Amino acid sequence: MPRPRPSDTATLQEWLDYLESLHRTPIDLGLDRIRAVAEKLKLELPFVKITVGGTNGKGSTCAMLEAILLASGYKVGTYTSPHLIDFNERIRVNGDQAGDADIIRQFREIEDTRGDTTLSYFEYTTLAALMLFEQQKVDVAVLEVGLGGRLDAVNLVDTDCAIITSVDIDHTAYLGDTREKIGWEKAHIFRAGRPAICADPMPPQTILDHAGEIGADLWLFGKDFNYSGDRQQWAYGGRSQRRSGLAYPSLRGANQLLNASAALAALEALRPRLVVPQQAVRIGLSQVSLPGRLQILPGTPTIILDVAHNPHAAAALGQNLDNMGYFPHTHAVVGMLNDKDIAGVIAKLAHRVDHWYCASLEGPRGTSGADLADAVRQAIAATTGKPTLEESSTEVRRAASTEGGRPGVRSVALPPVEARTVKVSSFENPVQAFTEARKQAAENDRILVFGSFATVGPVLDELGRKAT
Template sequence: MSRLQPSDNATLQEWLDYLESLHRTPIDLGLDRIRVVADKLKLELPFVKITVGGTNGKGSTCAMLEAILLASGYKVGTYTSPHLIDFNERIRVDGEQASDQDIIDQFHKIERVRGETTLSYFEYTTLAALMLFEGRKLDVAVLEVGLGGRLDAVNLVDADCAIITSVDIDHTAYLGDTREKIGLEKAHIFRPGRPAICADPMPPQTIMDYAGRIGADLWLFGKDFNYSGDRQQWAYGGRSQRRSGLAYPALRGANQLLNASAALAALEALRPRLVVPQQAVRIGLSQVSLPGRLQILPGTPTIILDVAHNPHAAAALGQNLDAMGYFPHTHAVIGMLNDKDIPAVVAKLANRVDHWYCASLEGPRGTSGQDLAAMVRQALAATTGQPSLEETSTEVHRVKPPEEGRPGVRSVAVPPVPAHTVKVSNFENPVQAFTEARKQAAENDRILVFGSFATVGPVLDELGRKAT
């Protein structure tokens, strides 16, 4: 049963609590309900619309598009999810977060017309973002797809250009358990006769088949657009446009040039409607920022924040950690949702972490720190071939075998030599886990915080509070 509608002087948090109580399930994919309410609102979006879907890289691609378009002088709205600290992060106009009152005003409008139609939290907030954008007379909106594509609320919008950044295994309960099934779900953000950008170097055949079936203008990485670079700069090459002498994006990570090239391909495809000077590309890429994506904080020990929460993202995170150089020890604060492939994520980083600090996450999808620690130990044992040991640590020892069988040599068992010790601990929340990691880490060590927005967000908030 939903709560009573918030009063006229209700806070944004009270409204958000109300939205969470409206619908029977937190995730209920489908466009029927949101279309009914959108029709009642007579929603019109008379600006260029770019939707961005994919397993990983969506947020970075949206941030680059936003930064480049702002540098070009356009009025830009950006809708992303989820948020790290404040809900307002999800809705931005000209790079500034929407105010509480701006968002509440849209909620009131939706509530007045929706009648008996219940909306999920994401459907409701998506409509609020679109209505706010409509009222601000934008030139262009950048909209991040929440989950999948075909039945996601953002797919209500007929995009002028759609981007798929990558396709990998995640959200299998909703999207399927193969790249082909997941790719088909994501491909539904494409529209007939309009640019459809796919930045996955090895796209599932279902994406190409669907684009062909509906007559979308499919742009494939490696065929229609590409990038090249050296240590100093990089270049984008598209169907008829080349941009050279570009500085590397301010966002860190091995895949950021792939994301940047997808953004530039979309802008090339939209050239008849959006003019983007070369200098705007340079400025936008140099100024783009996105908290929680391989975010490295100043000071010692080195602190890295990354919302990686699936095997594909964890593999990229591992490569990026390797590229950072030598650190005596790596302390990993991890918190994950229970619908993620936790063993596979841990396996990608198993050989890079010395101490795992497993944090409980709240909510029905949250994993307790104790359960997470047990899964981490099992994953480490499976990855290293060693049995799981103590509750608080997993220790790996090497034993030199006796030299049996050699003539004239007495068999001698060499005592075990302590080798690399991997510790696993559990905590009540991410902040508690991070606090302990800072106590244990030496100045020249590094601390990695990852696994979920719900893990990185509280730690980032805590660091911000202490800084002020």
């Protein structure tokens, strides 16, 4: 049952609560409803539009495009999802989050215009972002696809350039259970005669076929654009443009050069409309930031935040963890939604983690900490064969020591890696799980927080509160 329309003095949170109650199902893919309301709103969208889809890497690619375009002097609107802490993160103009009043103004206009057409939460907020970008007269809009592509609300936009970052298994209930099916859904963000950038090194055939069928200008990684690099710098090479002597992006991770090269390919393809100097690329890549993507916090123990929530992303996360060097123990705070491949995700990280802190997530899609802990034990047994114990069953042996090290540094007495018992425990929420992980971790250990935006967001918020 929908809530009553918010009053004229309603807060943004009251509006968001209303939007969640408005439509019969939270995820209801299709363009008929949003297109009908967009026509009533008379949206024109006279700016350059770049749409970014893919299984993983969308957020990083959007952030790099935004940073480079801002450094080039353009007025940029950026729409991404989901958010970590505040809804306002989803809609940015010139790098600044939209204010509550500006967002509420768009919501009111949509509500006054939509008539009997109900919109999902994501459809409603997508329209609000587009309306705000139009009112703010942005030069360029960078738009992240929410789910899939063909029927996602963002695909309402007749994009000037589309990017697919990667294709892997996720959202199988909506997109299909193979890369070919998922690739076909994502390929529908391409437009006839316009640049279509695919950064997946091994794209599904369905992407190639659909691009050919509609006559899109397909740019393939390894054929139309590529990158090379050494320890000091890297270079981008496209069809007719080369950018060399580039510093590595400030975003950490093994796949960031792939994302950066996709962004630069899009900018090369749009060269007739967008002028992007070499210095703007350097500045943008050096300044780009994106919370929750291999975000490493200062201090000890080392804390790593990553929203990885599918096997493809977890594999990349595992590679990045391996590249960080030696840590005596790794403590993993994890919370996941029940429609994710939990076993597949845990399997990619199972042999890297010594203690799992499984957190319950709220909502109908949330997995309880107890159920997640059971899934973790099963995945560990299947992947590593290691025994698992509840936290209260064992003790981590730590002692203050000065032997062979600096006074005051805590050393850890460890059995051989293959002999260690992996500990698994469950908690009511991510903050509680993280709090316990910090109690258990020694100064030279590391704590990984991952599995969902709904896991990383509350922990990041808690850390921010304590910092202030």
